[in-house]
């Protein structure tokens with residue numbers, strides 16, 4: 001579960017990115033976070049992942065209170081999250097399989113756990129045939145599926161995706177979003193930042209709209225009304 | 230999930246990283262070797278000077294002449310008084326007759342000495358000092374003893390050696406400090422380069438929830454390997470240089486005033502110090518380099 005209570009974020013250069021955000025995402029939910037460029041979507045994501053700290057307000061992430069979390073605790077908080085970016089962020093000189101094992105070893109998983117878990121997630125994202133390929137040998141959609149597999153491989157309770165379809169054509173975007181929906185149906189909470197109005201409307205999930213650092217609408221089962229993109 | 234210390238992983242990562250940017254690693258090792266060599270050479274000069282000073286100290290003695298009017302018994306009575314003075318390690322009484330014998334020995338062919346009477350010489354004490362640096366203070370104390378007439382001291386030679394030794398030690402210490410800092414920064418830069426090469430991997434590891442310790446271990450291992458490699462190379466290079474210089478010094482030293490301490494007798498100590506310094510610089514440098522990376 002994620003909770004933001006009266007969260008303010010002012011960057012070092014004085015930019016006020018968030019101006020009092022309140023939000024609650026329960027376990028098992030699928031939430032779209034939408035809004036125009038510069039509205040503060042990525043700032044929300046970075047606050048939740050602990051990459052930056054809030055200027056004011058309280059954040060709770062899967063049982064960790066980020067306002068008074070110790071530096072030592074942050075890695076353990078992050079293990080409850082799987083993170084996906086627009087630009088995939090795969091390691092080019094490692095194969096698909098190695099990219100996944102790298103993520104598992106980073107949190108100290110054993111060789112046995114690797115052998116058991118990786119084939120399972122590769123099958124889940126439909127890439128069991130591509131385990132020995134390098135990212136450069138894959139299409140954008142396939143690369144993003146590798147990134148999704150990597151986010152899943154450590155069995156997080158929540159997946160956070162910052163514009164996961166930003167680099168993909170509409171058909172690939174639809175495939176990726178369908179995959180995320182399926183993963184959500186298997187029990188993983190999903191928070192997806194996106195610009196794509198058609199996609200959001202098609203999936204008819206809860207939509208949180210943010211504009212100029214404030215939440216302007218939050219409609220469960222609603223659709224994306226944002227005019228300026 | 231079981232989380233144990235995976236030494237094999239850190240080692241392979243550390244080695245791998247060294248070879249992926251081989252040139253920089255090579256440069257860093259060379260720097261460590263150079264630093265250790267300069268450090269070692271000055272220290273060895275200091276050690277040798279100290280050793281020679283030690284030789285000098287072992288022989289070091291001065292002579293206190295007894296007042297002419299004292300009888301031999303009166304003179305002998307002064308011995309205990311002299312032994313009480315601090316820094317005096319050994320006092321030997323020499324009668325005038327003995328002194329004359331010593332003087333004559335080696336000069337048997339000189340007829341002028343034949344009818345020299347012992348009375349022209351004085352009774353005397355040969356006084357050994359423990360610490361040559363306190364020689365002048367000891368001399369003053371001996372001079373104050375009742376019945377001591379006069380002293381014969383070779384103060385200048387001793388003080389010359391002390392000065393040279395102290396300068397060598399001082400220069401060595403300053404150089405060691407400077408070079409340690411320089412090599413620390415070079416290692417830090419090498420490791421910084423390594424972290425730069427792997428910044429994406431580091432970011433991904435941290436995103437996945439890797440602990441700081443997990444992220445930094447491979448770099449610490451890398452620094453350690455560089456430091457120890459440099460130490461080993463420096464140890465053997467130092468050996469070669471030392472033997473060469475020792476040979477030259479002994480050849481050019483007709484007086485055999487200079488004695489050289491054997492490298493073999495110090496080898497274990499040098500290896501230990503080099504390895505410790507190399508390891509310290511390597512690990513310190515890598516910690517310096519990744520400290521910044523680990524915030525967030």
Ligand SMILES: Nc1ncnc2c1ncn2[C@@H]1O[C@H](COP(=O)(O)OP(=O)(O)OP(=O)(O)O)[C@@H](O)[C@H]1O
Nearest residue numbers: 011012013015017036037038039040041042043044
């Ligand atoms: N590191 C930073 N330093 C200063 N200002 C920043 C920083 N990151 C973001 N900002 C500013 O904060 C505001 C919100 O940025 P944010 O990245 O959250 O927007 P966004 O909604 O993700 O936009 P986009 O859809 O273009 O990705 C913007 O005005 C941006 O310029």
Ligand SMILES: [Mg+2]
Nearest residue numbers: 041042043162
């Ligand atoms: Mg953004």
